[in-house]
Amino acid sequence: MTAPNPRIGIIGTGAIGGFYGVMLARAGYDVHFLLRSEYETVLQRGLRINSTVHGSLHLDAVQAYRSAADMPKCDWLLVGAKSTSNPELAPLIVEAAGEDAKVVVLQNGLRVEEDLRQVLPNNIHLLGGLCFICAHRSALGVVEHQALGGVNLGYHSGSAATLEQQQALVEEGVAMFRAVGVDSNAADNLVQARWQKLVWNVPYNGLSVLLDAGTAPLMSNPDSRALVRSIMLEACGAAAACGHPLPDVLVDRMMMATDHMPNYLPSMYHDHAHGRPLELDAIYAAPLVAAANAGFAMPKTEALYQALCFIAGRAAR
Amino acid sequence: MTAPNPRIGIIGTGAIGGFYGVMLARAGYDVHFLLRSEYETVLQRGLRINSTVHGSLHLDAVQAYRSAADMPKCDWLLVGAKSTSNPELAPLIVEAAGEDAKVVVLQNGLRVEEDLRQVLPNNIHLLGGLCFICAHRSALGVVEHQALGGVNLGYHSGSAATLEQQQALVEEGVAMFRAVGVDSNAADNLVQARWQKLVWNVPYNGLSVLLDAGTAPLMSNPDSRALVRSIMLEACGAAAACGHPLPDVLVDRMMMATDHMPNYLPSMYHDHAHGRPLELDAIYAAPLVAAANAGFAMPKTEALYQALCFIAGRAAR
Numbered sequence: 001m002t003a004p005n006p007r008i009g010i011i012g013t014g015a016i017g018g019f020y021g022v023m024l025a026r027a028g029y030d031v032h033f034l035l036r037s038e039y040e041t042v043l044q045r046g047l048r049i050n051s052t053v054h055g056s057l058h059l060d061a062v063q064a065y066r067s068a069a070d071m072p073k074c075d076w077l078l079v080g081a082k083s084t085s086n087p088e089l090a091p092l093i094v095e096a097a098g099e100d101a102k103v104v105v106l107q108n109g110l111r112v113e114e115d116l117r118q119v120l121p122n123n124i125h126l127l128g129g130l131c132f133i134c135a136h137r138s139a140l141g142v143v144e145h146q147a148l149g150g151v152n153l154g155y156h157s158g159s160a161a162t163l164e165q166q167q168a169l170v171e172e173g174v175a176m177f178r179a180v181g182v183d184s185n186a187a188d189n190l191v192q193a194r195w196q197k198l199v200w201n202v203p204y205n206g207l208s209v210l211l212d213a214g215t216a217p218l219m220s221n222p223d224s225r226a227l228v229r230s231i232m233l234e235a236c237g238a239a240a241a242c243g244h245p246l247p248d249v250l251v252d253r254m255m256m257a258t259d260h261m262p263n264y265l266p267s268m269y270h271d272h273a274h275g276r277p278l279e280l281d282a283i284y285a286a287p288l289v290a291a292a293n294a295g296f297a298m299p300k301t302e303a304l305y306q307a308l309c310f311i312a313g314r315a316a317r
Numbered sequence: 318m319t320a321p322n323p324r325i326g327i328i329g330t331g332a333i334g335g336f337y338g339v340m341l342a343r344a345g346y347d348v349h350f351l352l353r354s355e356y357e358t359v360l361q362r363g364l365r366i367n368s369t370v371h372g373s374l375h376l377d378a379v380q381a382y383r384s385a386a387d388m389p390k391c392d393w394l395l396v397g398a399k400s401t402s403n404p405e406l407a408p409l410i411v412e413a414a415g416e417d418a419k420v421v422v423l424q425n426g427l428r429v430e431e432d433l434r435q436v437l438p439n440n441i442h443l444l445g446g447l448c449f450i451c452a453h454r455s456a457l458g459v460v461e462h463q464a465l466g467g468v469n470l471g472y473h474s475g476s477a478a479t480l481e482q483q484q485a486l487v488e489e490g491v492a493m494f495r496a497v498g499v500d501s502n503a504a505d506n507l508v509q510a511r512w513q514k515l516v517w518n519v520p521y522n523g524l525s526v527l528l529d530a531g532t533a534p535l536m537s538n539p540d541s542r543a544l545v546r547s548i549m550l551e552a553c554g555a556a557a558a559c560g561h562p563l564p565d566v567l568v569d570r571m572m573m574a575t576d577h578m579p580n581y582l583p584s585m586y587h588d589h590a591h592g593r594p595l596e597l598d599a600i601y602a603a604p605l606v607a608a609a610n611a612g613f614a615m616p617k618t619e620a621l622y623q624a625l626c627f628i629a630g631r632a633a634r
Binding site for chain 1: 535540544623
């Protein structure tokens with residue numbers, strides 16, 4: 001294929017940013033990677049994706065940057081860093097964003113776009129991206145891609161005045177991902193899409209930390225399986241109470257999909273194992289607050305969150 | 318004091334059986350200890366209690382037995398073993414019980430007397446004992462007594478036909494404990510007393526295992542503290558739904574009492590650390606079933622129980 005026009009910046013080249021950045025760059029897109037601790041390694045050795053789906057992918061000549069000020073102005077910025085870094089990333093995003101840029105927040109949880117929106121000029125479009133992918137970073141510049149890989153996009157805010165303009169921008173992003181072999185769809189309702197993703201993330205992320213276990217053991221023990229299911233149902237109930245009802249079959253479908261996944265350790269497990277901050281605000285606190293404001297109780301989710309706060313607080317001491 | 322009459326048997330000489338047995342024996346009671354793994358050590362070195370309340374107590378000439386068949390028939394039997402051992406202990410209790418013996422189950426949780434009752438001849442009196450003590454076994458034949466020490470007694474079942482007869486038997490036990498310096502009171506309603514104790518045990522036992530923490534860190538972190546409190550409130554609600562309302566001030570009083578305790582690792586923590594079975598049935602499953610039968614939900618307690626089942630199941634694998 002010929003190189004398409006848009007210039008793409010990757011803010012946070014971890015598992016998510018690294019995977020999508022490499023997929024886009026290998027297909028000929030002009031991709032620029034902002035890196036911190038991995039800068040030297042990636043400059044010398046490039047980026048590698050060990051994928052059970054695509055095989056071993058290597059990007060040799062990586063356009064790598066230590067500073068956002070050195071990056072060219074980008075048309076699309078994919079934010080793959082953890083939501084816990086958003087306050088410090090915000091100025092870098094502004095710096096790397098071109099006129100009328102599209103910024104896609106590839107993060108889990110609720111309210112991850114709100115803080116970022118405060119600091120972005122209004123001409124910049126903010127989109128949310130929901131990644132359905134099993135991937136983690138195994139070494140500097142190396143991503144293990146275990147399964148899936150899709151990303152759904154929804155418009156959050158910016159200067160697109162009409163719904164048609166917003167949809168056109170989303171379709172532009174969807175087409176870009178599809179062009180490089182990544183499954184992608186438009187999410188008409190971003191908040192609902194975020195709730196839907198939470199139905200998976202709320203049980204598995206936290207329980208993987210609390211019980212030191214991946215999806216397979218959590219699903220094969222009848223008690224933890226029942227706990228996963230009831231936390232999923234709480235998230236569905238909260239979504240409905242907040243005005244974003246989800247399909248009735250969602251929980252059964254997610255349980256079944258997880259049964260068919262390889263044993264997966266969610267991102268929070270890796271964050272905890274490496275002493276990194278946990279995404280507790282986006283995945284737990286924000287949904288709990290939204291549910292409480294709507295008069296809906298999520299007691300098992302709250303218990304899990306409180307236990308995780310203890311673990312995180314103690315780890316930070 | 319002169320040696321009182323009753324002959325006392327200790328079934329399960331762990332922290333609880335060891336502590337009360339030594340207190341009774343040192344005061345002159347005729348106490349006989351049934352032991353398993355500690356038999357040889359106790360025979361050679363006796364029993365030691367390192368107590369912050371009573372100082373260092375040593376019982377030198379321990380009347381120790383490997384087999385219940387070798388024990389003399391006892392008037393009182395104090396069952397200090399874990400409730401998880403009750404099925405295998407039942408025949409030993411029958412063997413060591415004299416005519417009209419009083420068997421006191423010094424265990425936590427609900428329904429701990431029920432199974433035992435099935436195998437005891439009707440002439441034997443079954444009592445429940447609620448121990449308010451911070452103690453654990455630190456080595457073979459050695460008990461660390463950290464704080465408190467009281468034991469409240471209530472009549473469960475047996476041949477005492479009238480309430481007066483039952484109360485007289487309970488008072489006999491209360492007087493025996495008081496005579497050796499152990500705080501003791503009659504519990505008029507044994508089931509209510511068991512629920513009241515559960516209000517403490519349900520949060521702290523499980524959370525100590527799940528979060529690998531004693532009472533002090535659990536109480537000093539605001540999130541785990543809130544979790545403890547809400548689980549206590551669930552236990553109070555369940556007790557009330559089951560027809561045993563507890564005093565309104567109980568939760569605040571227990572929180573405050575725990576704040577003033579030394580950092581305490583509950584028995585379930587030690588059981589888990591040593592790979593012993595956890596008392597999940599008595600402390601979690603039985604209360605959850607009782608609450609559910611009364612139409613009362615305990616979601617945070619259930620989440621904790623489900624997480625503990627996962628941990629126990631995995632540990633047993």
